[in-house]
Amino acid sequence: MNPNMKRLRRSMMFLNCQKPGLIKDPYVYAPDSIMLDLEDAVAEKEKDAARYSLYHALQEIDYRGVERVVRINGLDTDLWIEDIRCSVAGGCDSIRIPKTETAADVKKVEAAVAAAEKEFGVEEGRTLIMAALESARGVMNAFEICQSSPRLFGIALSGGDYTKDLQTTISGTGVELMGARQHMIIAARAAGVQCFDTVYTNLNDMEGFRKDVETIHTMGFDGKSIINPRQIPIVHEIYTPKPKDIIFAEKVVHEIDTKKAQGIGVFTVDGKMIDIAFYDGAKRTLALAKASGVYKGDL
Amino acid sequence: MRNAVGREIPDEILKATGKEPFQGNNYKNGVPFRRQGPIIRPVMDNQHSKLVKDIHEALVKCRAHSGMTISFHHHFREGDLIVNMVMEEIHKMGLKNITLAATSLGKAHDPLVPMIEDGTITRIEASGVRGKIGQAISDGKLKGLAIMRSHGGRVRSLVTGETKVDIAFIGAPTSDDYGNLRGIGGKTNCGVLSYSHVDGDCAEYVVAITDCLVPFPNFPAHISMTKVDYVCVVDAIGIPEKIATGAAKPTTDQRKLMMAEYCTQVVVNTPYFKDGFSYQTGVGGASIASTISLTKIMEERGIKMGFGVGGLTKPMCDLLDRGMVRVLMDTQAFDLDAVSNVINPAHHRITAGAYANPFNKGAFVNKLDYVILASLEVDVHFNCNVVVGSDGVITGAQGGHPDTAQGAKCTIVICPLLQGRIPAICSEVTTVTTPGESVDIVVTDYGVAVNPNRHDLLECLRKADCVPLKTIEELRDIAYSIVGEPEPVQFEDRIVGIIEARDGTIMDVVRQVKKYD
């Protein structure tokens, strides 16, 4: 399996490929991923220009370990195949498919990606895929989309188009997104892939943003799409395990390891009943804590 | 001869100026000198009127002549009308070879360029020069030398008599007919008159120019009638909206917020951060954001500031209003909130001399714990350049940079690693204004570097694990790896200006830029 399938993706920041000032050093903000956009952010007459910028940025800018996802143009345009050729040749890490509706959409992209890898001598399977769901139909098909390709690492909700399709608007309360969020996270977990939430566009309401991230964090989402670097520290703060959770997770892992050796299956840690079912969760907490720089242990 | 920051200072310039090369920060510490006093013309006759009808009359009465030195303050900043008004009159009178000894010159003074070209102005002494005058000097249009000196260094040059001012023009928001001047009130409120104090003390003639004549006595006076020869009333001395900007909105630029956060972490994790600490900061987005985030930590830990000093802004004044700082010592009001805050009894006006003059018996800057500064360039020796652009053209001012940097126990310079394609952290600054020995910590968006001389601070920050620490060389290497190593800028041989150190020695020279082809 491509080791990037399960990488940490708390914050995925959109950047307009057509703006050299934006793509030259976004890594200073330390997002987990950047999403270099060829789609909505790029004006129709600059679609070609954005690709040259993208190609050279991918080739020449050292993004210092930040994942480089490219959002290609929709499958209903005549742009997406050249977008994929350019991205794969440049050596991007992943392709984000906009407006995904069916598993067949993913398969179309998968074939184009595989062809581009072959054409440009890129290691087969290097380029991953994520699917953005932007319609009621796409959300309804979430589970089949999640299972559509071994390259697909996750799905993301795109709230703007989705709410239009529902014939409503973004209210700021999250009510209109509840169904999609719930459905998508369940589908993603059932298929064993990651799940990402939509952007929060009101940059003047950082408290609203914080609440939104707290909600999707509690729901189980792996991360959030970001439109401004100012949003990154808030996401990372919320996704960083709290000291008490880290201490508890450490105890759980330690106790399960020792008790297993002694043949004991169920026991208590800090007054809580613990068994093997807690093991993976505790391991995940420690891994996240390590990635967030707040855990230096070796469990 | 090579000076203490490794800059070659040609003998010809040492000879021409009678100056020594810079030999380190404390070279003149304790070295006695005699303070020079001005010639004074006593006013005993109670029928004597100080009022003159216009600038022309003032110039005539003050025996204006070719070759004289005249001085101005820059409290009206980009809204200043005084310098141009006086220079136009001098130009009309056909006087030549004038030395313009302003505290600072900016874009407001672009109209003086033709007077530089025609020989009306042949020498400039100022903290620095922005705008077209800077370009003109760098192009070699000024016949004599431009001397750039810090706010403290300027006071030194006047009290030692090195700079002899023939006529000082002091723009005053309010004055009475006997020359009691105040920085507040009137139409062009600037809050303080700190920079002009020394001109009042040292100039042979002192002319107050106001657009708001008030009944005698205008008291308490910031500059006393006992020092003023003439009072001239004009229609307007400044453009109020360009004097002080509205309070800058807290920045939303994440890069600046990151640097502000690093800066705050540096402050709170170094040993001077304790109750009663002292602090100076600037007007940049990151500086202001850092003051705001520092305030939060002061509240959490119950730490109050002893004093804040320098040019002031709203966040500093907010600290005073909330009882988080005991006193503010004000030399310049940067925004309208700071101007109006001077009515707070704990908001004190101080002179530029008390603030930063290295040649008095101890200035405020010497008592600073922290100063937060900016810089155009910082090199791997921690030398800073705040006057000359990376393209070799004079474009900024020393201000209080070298004064506070030397004075403070912990000097922090904030600058983004790259300004467009220009690397701010480089192998050699274009021109040295503040020596590396004064600079302790450099904060960039790519990490924080500590001067190796301050291993005590480095150890504190390492232990606290609060900021991404890098060496200054690492920062330079990162910058060069992104933008490429810049070609050295080509200069002509001719020296057009000198960067004077606080103590009057020569820190660096500025040469005429070569035409690029």
Next chain:
Amino acid sequence: MEIKKPAVAGTLESSDCMVTVEPGQGQVDLDLDSAVIRQYGKQIRKVIRETLDRLDVSNAKVTVVDKGALDCTIKARVECAVYRSNDIKDNLPWGGVIK
């Protein structure tokens, strides 16, 4: 490649550059205006020349107004202008003459 008609790429925003290509008079005439010409003029000229050489452009009037763009942006804008002058948008030689 031939420059078939005038074409422009890029903007005058900071960190960008605007490249205009026009049919030439037998050779490459390069007119460069840059905010950082004193520090990076040689490097910028070199990047433009090398990019044109890769694209096999030998007859063009090229005007570049640079606002502190990195080399990767300068290349991208030059290539874009040249391909636009030929109305080519698809099936580009990524990793070939574009590199």
